[in-house]
Amino acid sequence: MKIDKPDPRIGAIVTDVDVRLLSDSDWNALYNAWLEGIVLVVRSQTLTIPEFLAYSSRFGRLKPHRVRRTRHAEYPDLTVMGIGTKKADGKVDKAIYDRGGGWHTDSPWDQDICKGTQLYGIAIPSYGGDTLFASMYDAYATLPEALKQRIRGLKAEHVYGGRGRRGNELLDPEDRNRPPAVHPIVRVHEETGRTSLYANPYHITRIQGLGDAESEALIGELTDHMIRTTAQYRHKWQVGDIVIWDNRCALHSATGGYPIEEQRIHWRVTIMQDAARQQRAA
Numbered sequence: 001m002k003i004d005k006p007d008p009r010i011g012a013i014v015t016d017v018d019v020r021l022l023s024d025s026d027w028n029a030l031y032n033a034w035l036e037g038i039v040l041v042v043r044s045q046t047l048t049i050p051e052f053l054a055y056s057s058r059f060g061r062l063k064p065h066r067v068r069r070t071r072h073a074e075y076p077d078l079t080v081m082g083i084g085t086k087k088a089d090g091k092v093d094k095a096i097y098d099r100g101g102g103w104h105t106d107s108p109w110d111q112d113i114c115k116g117t118q119l120y121g122i123a124i125p126s127y128g129g130d131t132l133f134a135s136m137y138d139a140y141a142t143l144p145e146a147l148k149q150r151i152r153g154l155k156a157e158h159v160y161g162g163r164g165r166r167g168n169e170l171l172d173p174e175d176r177n178r179p180p181a182v183h184p185i186v187r188v189h190e191e192t193g194r195t196s197l198y199a200n201p202y203h204i205t206r207i208q209g210l211g212d213a214e215s216e217a218l219i220g221e222l223t224d225h226m227i228r229t230t231a232q233y234r235h236k237w238q239v240g241d242i243v244i245w246d247n248r249c250a251l252h253s254a255t256g257g258y259p260i261e262e263q264r265i266h267w268r269v270t271i272m273q274d275a276a277r278q279q280r281a282a
């Protein structure tokens with residue numbers, strides 16, 4: 001097994017390994033490379049659904065996604081991304097095509113935030129469709145001191161799709177108006193102990209304890225800072241890539257821009273950290 005880290009701040013690329021046959025020491029090296037690298041890419045895998053789920057479960061408990069209509073019928077822990085980009089009338093289904101576009105973390109609309117998300121490349125278009133990742137450790141570390149002081153102790157509310165409820169049409173009607181989940185804007189990572197910014201630009205609705213205008217202004221200021229970090233990794237997909245990212249300390253964004261007549265399909269799982277760990281961190 002070979003692990004490359006082109007940028008020490010973000011990204012680890014693993015080759016020469018079959019994740020079905022990992023030794024204990026390779027598993028430990030891989031897990032640590034993920035924690036340090038935030039985004040871990042394992043190239044050239046050939047997995048069945050049960051094999052992908054079994055490997056994913058090594059990172060933590062899997063949770064079916066709130067969007068029910070893209071869950072796999074037989075394996076609800078698995079979401080299939082990218083099916084149905086073209087509607088029956090030939091028009092683009094923007095909710096499917098644009099899914100994951102715009103900087104965000106996954107499931108901040110859930111009170112238990114997820115630990116990681118893992119995608120497996122099944123069909124990859126000939127161009128476009130990259131995924132971007134940004135380190136929120138770096139975003140926090142490079143905040144001006146005055147801003148660090150200002151956000152200390154603040155908490156923010158998040159709902160699916162944020163202020164515009166974007167992508168809400170993917171949800172079943174009974175899931176569309178759930179109450180917001182509340183999370184601290186500054187968080188300490190349960191496993192690395194490092195501090196990061198957690199102010200999801202996409203799903204955030206407001207910062208508690210501030211007036212509307214002040215909350216909007218602060219969200220804008222934090223967003224500008226978060227997406228400007230240079231600690232970014234751009235993933236160019238190949239069929240057989242497994243990519244897992246740490247949702248506790250990174251933003252990501254699908255970049256779109258791939259030909260509509262080509263397929264871009266991924267298997268996807270949401271990986272949770274157990275409640276006890278999260279409570280300890282709170």
Ligand SMILES: O=C(O)CCC(=O)C(=O)O
Nearest residue numbers: 099100106117130131254
């Ligand atoms: O399709 C992508 O590149 C990313 C999708 C995404 O945001 C997700 O699966 O959470």
Ligand SMILES: [Fe+2]
Nearest residue numbers: 100104105106
């Ligand atoms: Fe996402």
